[in-house]
Amino acid sequence: MTVSFDFTDDVVLVTGVGGALGSAVAEAFLDSGATVCGADLVDSESEDFLLDNPDRIDFYQGDFTDEAQVAAAIEDIVDGHGGLDYLINIAGTWRGGTPVDETDVETFDFLFDVNLKTMFLATKHALPHLRERDGAVVSVSARSSLEGGEGDAIYRATKAGVRILTDSVAEENLGTVRANAVMPSVIDTPMNREMMPDSDFDMWVDPGDIADVMQFLCSDAASVTSGAAVPVYGEA
Structure with a gap:
């Protein structure tokens, strides 16, 4: 079954837009008619920037751990496009x-x-504008955030933090902004293939499939869904 979305006239900001998942999400929203704004620390002309034809998006290069840069980018987006939906x-x-x-x-x-x-910073500065549009936030947690494990405790803790912060944003914005997270396991990306060359890549999840779930969570079809952490790890 083919699923399609229509985000014509909507404005979406994708952070980490130059990565494998970020570029897939940008492509999906572009195909659905949205105006896509993207932010990344990596320059769009770098070989590490994976989005083809970055001129199709409104790109902001910057460090989103810097609050001043985050605030400036979001204000520029709102000023340039009249608002922010997702x-x-x-x-x-x-x-x-x-x-x-x-x-x-x-x-x-x-x-x-x-x-x-x-x-946290992107959500903080986007929320006032998202409230004006009854918008949505979708963030990336991880399957491994659900339990402890050996060797990557700090990573797991950060992704658990994403889940909890998502739930809190949902509670604080009931009826105005929906906030959800997705929980991937191993995503089929060039970096992961390089790091784990002996793995069964067929078990990994394609970034485009995760992009579809993110679009769903922004769509009217998910109007009653907020505060969720959605598994997107398939058989991985």
Whole structure:
């Protein structure tokens, strides 16, 4: 069954737009008629920027751990496009390989900055504008946030933070802004294939499939869904 969405005349901001998932989400919203604004630390001309033809989006290069840069980017988007309907918090990364007692504080700070602080700041500054449009926020948690594990405790903690912050935003904005999260496991990306070359890639989830779920969570079809953490890990 084919599912289609229509976001014509809507404005969406995708953070981490240059990554594998971010670019897939941007493509999906572009195909659905939305005006797509994207933010990333990586320059759009870099070989690490995976979105084809970035000129199709309104791109903001910047550090979304810096509140002043976040505030300025969102104000520019609202001024330039007349408002903001959806925020998709994708900016994030993974680090691991050591137990807690061997993990340096720099790794702790880095993961909380990239995975949780970016989501907090973007959501904080987007919310006043999203309320004007009865908009939605969708953020990226992780399946591993549901339990402890060996070697990547800090990553799991940051993604658990995304879930809890999502639920709190939903509670604080009942009837005005819906907030939900998705929980992937291993996404089929070039980086993950390079890191885990002996894995069964067929078990991994395509970024486009996650993009479809994110579109659903922004759509009228999910009008009664807020505060959810939706599994998007398939068989991975």
